[in-house]
Structure formats: structure tokens, C-alpha cells
Amino acid sequence: WVRRCDRAPLSFVRGKLAAGGAAAPLVDVSEYPYLSWRWRVDGAIDDSAAARPDGKIRREGNDFAAKLGVVVKARGQDEAHEVAYVWARSLWMGTFLHQDFTIIPLIWKERAARFVVESGQGRGTWVEETRDLRADFARFVPGREAGSVLRVYVMTDSDDTGGQVVGAYAGIRFWRPRPDSGNGSAPHDGKAQR
Numbered sequence: 001w002v003r004r005c006d007r008a009p010l011s012f013v014r015g016k017l018a019a020g021g022a023a024a025p026l027v028d029v030s031e032y033p034y035l036s037w038r039w040r041v042d043g044a045i046d047d048s049a050a051a052r053p054d055g056k057i058r059r060e061g062n063d064f065a066a067k068l069g070v071v072v073k074a075r076g077q078d079e080a081h082e083v084a085y086v087w088a089r090s091l092w093m094g095t096f097l098h099q100d101f102t103i104i105p106l107i108w109k110e111r112a113a114r115f116v117v118e119s120g121q122g123r124g125t126w127v128e129e130t131r132d133l134r135a136d137f138a139r140f141v142p143g144r145e146a147g148s149v150l151r152v153y154v155m156t157d158s159d160d161t162g163g164q165v166v167g168a169y170a171g172i173r174f175w176r177p178r179p180d181s182g183n184g185s186a187p188h189d190g191k192a193q194r
Helices: 009-017 135-142
Strands: 034-043 066-074 080-088 098-104 110-118 128-130 146-155 165-175
Touching: 034 066, 066 135, 066 165, 080 135, 098 135, 110 128, 110 135, 128 135, 135 146, 146 165
Parallel strands: 080 110
Antiparallel strands: 034 128, 034 165, 066 080, 066 146, 098 110
């Protein structure tokens, strides 16, 4: 399931934020803290230049074979933060990267986090993931509570490195209870938010 979006980020900024408007929230992380999805990758991207020694993301080399990103508004704040889960080639699983950047000077700044949840050469096999988005947000933005999800996106990105990779994504869902991970299926109690 994909919510259709008829605007690119730039037109979204001009039409909503620049006019003082707000994006319609997709889901509240405090109610649906768990995020699950499936993805697969054929190939790999040279991500050896993605991170500086201090854990910051390099803008010129931040390609990943697969990325699932969620832009979350901090509860009670106007600030948005991007939490993304990536499939890397050479970075260790569990690696945490971050970046601060300005989208529109004096209007919209955003912080971005990358959590490496898969690493290595993709073989075209589907892999299931479940993350506690609320906990990942709290780790990335200490002292702030995750609020509404403003945007969910998927990306297979090789524009900086010029590599070739194929990424596929499916079954993106937000959950109130943590989905059952014992057999790879989620509970059918109607508490998933797609």
C-alpha cells in the first residue's frame, strides 16, 4: 500500500511550509510505534565513503542499496526529523549515522539518522524487518518524543557513486503491538496502520 503523493518535496515546501501550512499526518508514532516491512536487494553500492569517522553522513557519498525513510514531527514541536533504515554493503549492522541539513534557510531544517539494519551484498532474497520507531527516534533525538509521521519514502540510490543495484520494497506497516516475529507473520487483530 502506498499513499499517493502528487507533489515533489520542493512543491510541498513551497505550497505548505512556506505558506505556514502543515502536512497531514499519516500516523502517530505514540499509538503505532512499530514499523515493519520487507525488502530485497540485487547487488550492492560502494558505501565506503558514506560516513565520516565521527558518524556524520557525507553528502557526496551517501548512496545505499535500499533505504526506508520516515519523517517524524517531534511531539509539541515544529521540528521534523528523518529516521531511515538502510541496507549497506560495507558498514556494520547496527551502525548509526546522522546528518543535519537545511532544506529552506530560516524556514525548514531537518535532522537525519541512518540505522544500518542489513549489510552485505544483496542476493535478491526477501528479508523481513521490524523496528521500534519510537525508540529509534528517542535515541536520535534525546529529550524529544516522536509525534506524527509526515512522510514515508523508499529509495534505492546510486547517483553519487554511479553503481548499479536493484531494490524492492513491500508490506510497509505501522503496528500498535510489536508484530509476531516468531514465524514471520504479523498478528491479524486489526491493529496495523498501513
